[in-house]
Amino acid sequence: MNTIRIGLIGAGDIANLHAEAINGLQGAELAGLWNRTSEKAKAKAKQYNCSVYASVEDLLNDPKIDAVFILTNMETHCKYTIMAARADKHILVEKPAASNIQELGEMQKAVQEAGVKCMPVHNYIYEPGIARTKSMIQNGSLGEITQFYMMYNIHHADDIRARYPGVIRQILTHHSYTMLFLAGKPKTISCLKHTVDKTIAPQENVAMANIQMENGTLSHLCASFANDDHSGDPWTCIIKVIGTKGSTRYSYRDWVINERKGAHSQTYYSYPESIKNTATHFINEVLRSGEEPLSTLEDAISCQRIIEACERSEKEGVHVNF
Numbered sequence: 001m002n003t004i005r006i007g008l009i010g011a012g013d014i015a016n017l018h019a020e021a022i023n024g025l026q027g028a029e030l031a032g033l034w035n036r037t038s039e040k041a042k043a044k045a046k047q048y049n050c051s052v053y054a055s056v057e058d059l060l061n062d063p064k065i066d067a068v069f070i071l072t073n074m075e076t077h078c079k080y081t082i083m084a085a086r087a088d089k090h091i092l093v094e095k096p097a098a099s100n101i102q103e104l105g106e107m108q109k110a111v112q113e114a115g116v117k118c119m120p121v122h123n124y125i126y127e128p129g130i131a132r133t134k135s136m137i138q139n140g141s142l143g144e145i146t147q148f149y150m151m152y153n154i155h156h157a158d159d160i161r162a163r164y165p166g167v168i169r170q171i172l173t174h175h176s177y178t179m180l181f182l183a184g185k186p187k188t189i190s191c192l193k194h195t196v197d198k199t200i201a202p203q204e205n206v207a208m209a210n211i212q213m214e215n216g217t218l219s220h221l222c223a224s225f226a227n228d229d230h231s232g233d234p235w236t237c238i239i240k241v242i243g244t245k246g247s248t249r250y251s252y253r254d255w256v257i258n259e260r261k262g263a264h265s266q267t268y269y270s271y272p273e274s275i276k277n278t279a280t281h282f283i284n285e286v287l288r289s290g291e292e293p294l295s296t297l298e299d300a301i302s303c304q305r306i307i308e309a310c311e312r313s314e315k316e317g318v319h320v321n322f
Contacts, residue, residue: 002027003028003029004027004028004287004288005065005066005067006022006029006030006068006283007031007032007065007069008032008034008068009033009034009059009068009070009071009072009080009084010035010036011033011034011035011040011041011044011045012035012071012072013263014071015069015071017275017276017279018069018071018276018279019044019047020276021275021276021283023048023049024276027288028283030048030049030050031051031062031064031065032050032065033048033050033052034053036072056080057083060089066287067089067090067091067117067283067287068089068090068091068092069093069094069279070084070091070092070093070094074096075099077093077094077098077099077107078098078106080093081093081097081107081110081118082107082110084116085111085114085116085118088116089116090116090286090287091111091116091117091118092120092121092279092282093107093118093119093121094120095120095122095173095177096170096300096303097120097300097304098300100308101301101304101305101308104297104301107297108297108301111297117293118296119278120295121278121295122178122181122278122294122299123174123271123275123277124178124181124239124274125178125294127250127273127274127277128277129250129270130250132248133241136246136248137182137243141245141246142241142244142246142247142248143243143244143245144245145183145215145217145241145242146217146242146244147217147218147219147242148179148182148213148217148240148242149219149220149240149241149242150174150179150219150220150238150239151220151223151235151237151238152171152174152175152222152223152235152237153222153223153224153228153234153236154225154228154236154237154263154264155226155227155228155265156225158201160263161200161205161225164203164225164263165203166204166205166207167193167205168193168207168223168307168310168311171225172207172209172223172307172310173307175223176221176302176303176306177295177300177302177303178239179211179219179306181299182239183217183219183241184213184215185214185322186219186306187211187212187213187214187322188211188212189306189313189320190210190211190313190318190319191207191208191209191210191313192207192208192209192314193207194206197226205226206224206226207222207223207224207310207314208220208221208222208223209221209222209310209313211306228265236251236253236268237268238252252268256268281293309322
């Protein structure tokens with residue numbers, strides 16, 4: 001088995017999960033990383049037992065690197081994706097994949113011209129429960145799908161909330177690509193948002209969208225950083241698909257560890273596992289076996305259209321045709 005060597009561009013919190021996935025795979029190696037601050041780069045390189053690159057260019061020019069994981073802030077994804085494609089590196093890029101549709105188009109053009117693989121991190125769809133739901137929809141077990149729900153209520157500490165974009169970009173992006181994967185394409189979109197305690201940050205920390213799909217299915221998406229759900233059947237992070245013959249449910253609450261790691265108020269075990277599933281699929285199935293990824297830049301463009309439609313709907317107080 002030929003070893004696939006990976007370089008990380010960015011070494012923030014999410015890099016820990018990707019590094020764990022890479023180092024846990026037979027035939028994969030985390031060869032090195034670059035980070036904006038050299039202190040963090042050195043600390044993470046020691047933690048992961050890999051090399052440090054002085055610049056992104058140095059990492060991309062290293063012939064030993066087969067692929068890169070772009071884990072920096074959203075505003076830099078387009079730049080680094082284009083640079084990586086032109087350096088003939090395969091690419092996994094964290095979500096949101098870019099700031100706008102124009103950037104995604106530029107990324108797609110660079111990737112196509114270079115002939116490399118590029119997979120956005122749409123991690124929910126690499127979860128076994130979501131794959132099973134997709135299969136049940138496709139084989140008709142659930143009948144005609146009438147409703148899709150995805151809800152997220154996880155309190156985020158003030159400092160995390162302040163540095164994140166609002167929940168429409170940060171969380172409804174997840175909801176959008178999961179909805180596309182399971183329920184199809186939207187037809188009309190209506191969205192509302194709210195900011196609880198604007199003294200912490202001006203961006204919204206609660207948002208809801210109601211969507212009618214092309215096939216008639218109704219979808220409800222909601223997200224909140226403002227609170228946890230402490231009720232008896234909490235909507236911490238839950239996905240539900242209801243059809244005329246049956247229904248399915250996926251919930252973070254089925255796997256919980258009572259310690260805080262990163263942004264979440266507890267460790268919802270399926271979240272880190274979904275990140276590792278994504279990295280594993282990219283390395284083993286896409287790079288090693290030549291399969292197409294389940295998530296593509298075309299999906300990322302559709303997601304961005306949904307997010308921008310939500311923002312327009314909220315700003316103008318209108319239903320937006322997709």
